Amino acid sequence: MAARRGGEGWKEHIVIYAALAANIGIAIAKFVAAGISGSSSMLTEGLHSVVDSGNQVLLLYGEHRAKRPPDRRRPFGYGRELYFWSFVVAILIFAAGAAFSIYEGYVHIQDPEALRSATISYIVLGVAAVLEGASWMTAVREFSRSKGDAGWWRAIRESKDPSGFIVLFEDSAALAGLAVAALGVWASHVLDMPVLDGVASVVIGCILALVAVLLAREAKGLLIGEPADAETLRRIREIVGAHDAVTRVNHVRTIHIAPEDVFVAVSADFEDSIPMGRAEGIIGDIEDRLREAVPRLASIYIRPEKAQDTMRHEDAGDGLNGRDTDRAAPA
Incomplete structure (x- = not known):
């Protein structure tokens, strides 16, 4: 609704x-x-x-x-x-x-x-x-x-x-x-x-x-606390994974902080050759794309993280929001 x-x-x-x-x-x-x-x-x-x-x-x-x-x-x-x-x-x-x-x-x-x-x-x-x-x-x-x-x-x-x-x-x-x-x-x-x-x-x-x-x-x-709907989760993963610098979307975690406001935390694996200074600009660009495509995202947190590190620290609750371990499609 x-x-x-x-x-x-x-x-x-x-x-x-x-x-x-x-x-x-x-x-x-x-x-x-x-x-x-x-x-x-x-x-x-x-x-x-x-x-x-x-x-x-x-x-x-x-x-x-x-x-x-x-x-x-x-x-x-x-x-x-x-x-x-x-x-x-x-x-x-x-x-x-x-x-x-x-x-x-x-x-x-x-x-x-x-x-x-x-x-x-x-x-x-x-x-x-x-x-x-x-x-x-x-x-x-x-x-x-x-x-x-x-x-x-x-x-x-x-x-x-x-x-x-x-x-x-x-x-x-x-x-x-x-x-x-x-x-x-x-x-x-x-x-x-x-x-x-x-x-x-x-x-x-x-x-x-x-x-x-x-x-x-x-x-x-x-x-x-309840997560966003499946379509919103799919759209977030799609937008993050479509960026050239992202090789893998490890997980997307969301929670409704109001009926129309969603907090989202994304773990993504970036290309190893990208320097930290450029990664900051890339993250900002991804956040802008997410806000434009999904206006209900009130707070966005994107964490660069190696896929193997994410999988090693995964807990049982991550499955609630789903995890995309397929290689991201090129933009």
């Missing part, structure tokens, strides 16, 4: 703003309905919307913090701060959303309370479904546009911008929760079994827990 740079205008965050606006309105309506009807699942859904609203605020805050320029303390910038806040969002979904939902459902199962008014719950759930559906469609449209030809799950796994897929997951979970809440209200009212409303709360909590685990897994990968 093509990531979005922070600070390029409100349109870059339209998915988050749409979700935030929908969740604030929905949360108020759900709490009113829960107070009138006494529905446990409606109370759970209200809290769910509050948590989602807080999550969108945290994502906006994370994107704002991530766009700060590099300084002496953080020479590679603050881009990965967005990954930290994305991980916090996943934890909040689990702790505040899933845990409370399951607890509230358990309490209602232990001490069932008949619904006082199912009609108000149906009305609020219907309105919430329309608003949540609109937010979900916005998230789907933006994610579909940015993912290109990749499949949905592959695009999520390979995405380096967590904002888009977090909102998509949240909205999907919200729609599923609304369906479960509606079913719980209907079943407890028609079958005169208030306990089913509590069961619906537990199911909603389980849905949130599943989403939280998936998001935490993706956010953890970004926080620890």
Whole structure:
């Protein structure tokens, strides 16, 4: 998925703003309905919307913090701060959303309370479904546009911008929760079994827990550090290896320091006859070519190194970014 740079205008965050606006309105309506009807699942859904609203605020805050320029303390910038806040969002979904939902459902199962008014719950759930559906469609449209030809799950796994897929997951979970809440209200009212409303709360909590685990897994990968995509790696090796002075590209190591910023370290074997002074100019020329061809390369480090020395010091992690041991093609 093509990531979005922070600070390029409100349109870059339209998915988050749409979700935030929908969740604030929905949360108020759900709490009113829960107070009138006494529905446990409606109370759970209200809290769910509050948590989602807080999550969108945290994502906006994370994107704002991530766009700060590099300084002496953080020479590679603050881009990965967005990954930290994305991980916090996943934890909040689990702790505040899933845990409370399951607890509230358990309490209602232990001490069932008949619904006082199912009609108000149906009305609020219907309105919430329309608003949540609109937010979900916005998230789907933006994610579909940015993912290109990749499949949905592959695009999520390979995405380096967590904002888009977090909102998509949240909205999907919200729609599923609304369906479960509606079913719980209907079943407890028609079958005169208030306990089913509590069961619906537990199911909603389980849905949130599943989403939280998936998001935490993706956010953890970004926080620890993920390499650039295979096409970017191939392009880097191709450009470095195409230079006349380079005889071999030993390895290319990359890591995302922000959704659209990549640090790359290249080990290359140069012609033995090249003096150090000329090698410096060659490295500068290669760096210029790389920046022109791959604008997302924020930091480039090229190390002249004999192929045999590289192979002797290789560790198990080098295979993650691949290693080109074929002789470089002439320019």
